[in-house]
Amino acid sequence: MITIRYSPRMLYILVVSLILFPVTAALGQKKTHTVFFEGRENELHVYRINGEEPGKTLLIIGGIQGDEPGGFLAADLYADFSLRRGNLIVVPRANFPSILKQERQINQDMNRKFTDDHASNYEAEVVDVLKRLICESDCFLNLHEGSGIYSPKWEGPMRNPKRYGQSIIADASILKTDKTGQPVNLEQMALAVVEKINRQIKKQVYRFHFNNHRTDDTDSLHKEQRASATYYATQTCKIPAFGIESSKSLPLEQKIRQHIWAINGFMELLDIQPETPGVNLKQPDLEFMIISVNDSVPIVVGKMQRLSINRGDEIRVHDIVTNYDRGLSVDVIGVGNEFNDMKRTLKIMEPTRIVAKKDFYACGSVFIDLDDKGVKAAPPLKVTxxxxxxxxxxxxxxxxxxxxxxxxxxxxxxxxxxxxxxxxxxxxxxxxxxxxxxxxxxxxxxxxxxxxxxxxxxxxxxxxxxxxxxxxxxxxxxxxxxxxxxxxxxxxxxxxx
Ligand SMILES: [Zn+2]
Missing domain, CATH: 2.60.40 (Immunoglobulin-like)
Structure with missing residues (x-):
C-alpha cells in the first residue's frame, strides 16, 4: 500500500486519490487487496496473504467496534505481511464508520449481527462479507478491547468474571466438530497462547486468562454472544474462533503489542510462518510533487501534469510522494546537479522536466512550461x-x-x-x-x-x-x-x- 510522508493535507489528497483510483490491486503474486463498498462510508478493505508453501488460513478482524484501536492498529501490521507458509486474511477495519466516530457502533453493534435480525443497514452488508471470509478460514481471531480485567473469580468491580480485558475468549471449551469432523480443544489452544503472552507480561495483575463464555449454556453470563462473529464461526463455519481482549485502560502501544503476541501465538499453533523481513517489491510510482515558485505557498503537481511559470522564476521541489518512503530524489533536467535536486532553489531559464526517482528507477515526471508573455497568468500559481x-x-x-x-x-x-x-x-x-x-x-x-x-x-x-x-x-x-x-x-x- 501507499505510505504517506507529508502533512495532513497531503494525506487528504492521497486519501481522495486512493478512493478515486485503485479498486482491487494485486500487490504481488501472493497478495491481494480487495475493496468492498468502494467509495462509501463503510468501505471495507480485505488483504489476503498467501505463503510460499500451502498451510492453514488465519482470519484476523480488527475494528468491528470503532472505539477499540488496539485491535485495528495491530491488524494493520499484518496487512502488508509476507508469509513462508500458510495464509492470512486480514480485515483491519471491519467497521470504518464507527472508527471515524470513535464509537462502538453506528446503527447497531456489528458484533451482535451474525444472526439474521432482518435489519438492513451497512452493518448487515459488511457482516455478509465477513461471514464469507470466516467460512473461508481455518481459524478466526476477533480483536477487541474490553473494559476492566477478566478474572475467573470476583475481585472487585473492575476485575471479575463479567469483565473482558486481558483475556482470550472462546464460546466453549471444546468445539465438538470442526469442518473436517474432528473435535477441537479451544481451551487448550487459548491456554497455549495465554502462556506465550504471559511470558512477555511482567506485572502479575495484567496477565492474560482464558475466558470461557460458555455461550450456549443456559446459565451463560454472555448469551448475547450468540449473535457474535466468533459464535457464528464455531456454529456455522465450524472453525476455532477467539476474541482477543486487551484492557481498554492500558496505554495504546501496550494494547497493540498484546494483540501482536496473541496473533503470533496463534500463527505458531497453526504453523503459519512469517517471512522476515518480507519482500514486497512493487513498481515505484510517483503520485505528485510539492513545488513552490519564487517562494510561493507550495502546490501539488500530479504526475504528468504541467506547471507554467515565467522565465527566470525560481522553483523548489519540497517533497515528492510515491508508493515508497525511501530512496527518493528528483532531477530537474538541465539544471541543478546530477544527483539530487530536492529542496534546492533553482532558476529556470528554459522549459524542462522534473524526474522523480526511487533509487535509480525513474518513476514519473512533471513538466515545467514557460509563459513568455511576461504575465503571471499560470493558473496553478494563482494561489493567493x-x-x-x-x-x-x-x-x-x-x-x-x-x-x-x-x-x-x-x-x-x-x-x-x-x-x-x-x-x-x-x-x-x-x-x-x-x-x-x-x-x-x-x-x-x-x-x-x-x-x-x-x-x-x-x-x-x-x-x-x-x-x-x-x-x-x-x-x-x-x-x-x-x-x-x-x-x-x-x-x-x-x-x-
Ligand atoms: Zn469489542
Whole structure:
C-alpha cells in the first residue's frame, strides 16, 4: 500500500486519490487487496496473504467496534505481511464508520449481527462479507478491547468474571466438530497462547486468562454472544474462533503489542510462518510533487501534469510522494546537479522536466512550461488570488446525493429534501479558511459561529427561519461564503412554492 510522508493535507489528497483510483490491486503474486463498498462510508478493505508453501488460513478482524484501536492498529501490521507458509486474511477495519466516530457502533453493534435480525443497514452488508471470509478460514481471531480485567473469580468491580480485558475468549471449551469432523480443544489452544503472552507480561495483575463464555449454556453470563462473529464461526463455519481482549485502560502501544503476541501465538499453533523481513517489491510510482515558485505557498503537481511559470522564476521541489518512503530524489533536467535536486532553489531559464526517482528507477515526471508573455497568468500559481476568485464551487448533498454547485449558483429543493453543505471546493486555497453560513439556519445552537458545513438540514421541519429568507417569505434563502469577513460567494437555495 501507499505510505504517506507529508502533512495532513497531503494525506487528504492521497486519501481522495486512493478512493478515486485503485479498486482491487494485486500487490504481488501472493497478495491481494480487495475493496468492498468502494467509495462509501463503510468501505471495507480485505488483504489476503498467501505463503510460499500451502498451510492453514488465519482470519484476523480488527475494528468491528470503532472505539477499540488496539485491535485495528495491530491488524494493520499484518496487512502488508509476507508469509513462508500458510495464509492470512486480514480485515483491519471491519467497521470504518464507527472508527471515524470513535464509537462502538453506528446503527447497531456489528458484533451482535451474525444472526439474521432482518435489519438492513451497512452493518448487515459488511457482516455478509465477513461471514464469507470466516467460512473461508481455518481459524478466526476477533480483536477487541474490553473494559476492566477478566478474572475467573470476583475481585472487585473492575476485575471479575463479567469483565473482558486481558483475556482470550472462546464460546466453549471444546468445539465438538470442526469442518473436517474432528473435535477441537479451544481451551487448550487459548491456554497455549495465554502462556506465550504471559511470558512477555511482567506485572502479575495484567496477565492474560482464558475466558470461557460458555455461550450456549443456559446459565451463560454472555448469551448475547450468540449473535457474535466468533459464535457464528464455531456454529456455522465450524472453525476455532477467539476474541482477543486487551484492557481498554492500558496505554495504546501496550494494547497493540498484546494483540501482536496473541496473533503470533496463534500463527505458531497453526504453523503459519512469517517471512522476515518480507519482500514486497512493487513498481515505484510517483503520485505528485510539492513545488513552490519564487517562494510561493507550495502546490501539488500530479504526475504528468504541467506547471507554467515565467522565465527566470525560481522553483523548489519540497517533497515528492510515491508508493515508497525511501530512496527518493528528483532531477530537474538541465539544471541543478546530477544527483539530487530536492529542496534546492533553482532558476529556470528554459522549459524542462522534473524526474522523480526511487533509487535509480525513474518513476514519473512533471513538466515545467514557460509563459513568455511576461504575465503571471499560470493558473496553478494563482494561489493567493484564487482565494477570492470566482472559481469557487461548492459540494452539497441533497438527499444523500452529491451535487456540485457553481459560485452564485442556485439549488432547487422540494420541501422535505435533506440538504447538507459538505464543503467549499477552493482549488489550491484551504477550504477551512472560509466561513459558509446558511442564512436562516443555525447549525450549532450552543455556539453559533455561522459555520454551517456538515449539518443535515431537514427542510420538512421548521428548521429554517423565514425572516432571514429573501423577501422574508421562506421560499428563497441564500448561503453566504466569506473569507476574512469579506463576501466571496453565495449560493441561492429555492423552494417550490
Ligand atoms: Zn469489542
Amino acid at each position: 488570488r484564487a482565494r477570492q476568485s470566482n472559481e469557487l464551487k461548492y459540494k452539497f448533498k441533497i438527499n444523500g446525493k452529491t451535487v456540485i454547485v457553481e459560485n452564485y449558483g442556485r439549488v432547487n429543493l422540494q420541501r422535505g429534501d435533506r440538504l447538507m453543505i459538505e464543503d467549499v471546493i477552493s482549488g489550491p486555497a484551504d477550504p477551512s479558511e472560509y466561513i459558509v453560513n446558511f442564512k436562516g439556519f443555525v447549525g450549532n445552537r450552543s455556539n453559533n459561529t455561522g459555520e454551517d458545513r456538515g449539518y443535515v438540514i431537514d427542510t420538512s421541519k421548521d428548521i429554517l427561519m423565514a425572516k432571514y429568507s429573501i423577501n422574508k417569505k421562506g421560499l428563497r434563502y441564500y448561503v453566504l461564503i466569506t473569507l476574512g469577513g469579506k463576501e466571496v460567494g453565495k449560493v441561492f437555495v429555492e423552494f417550490q412554492s
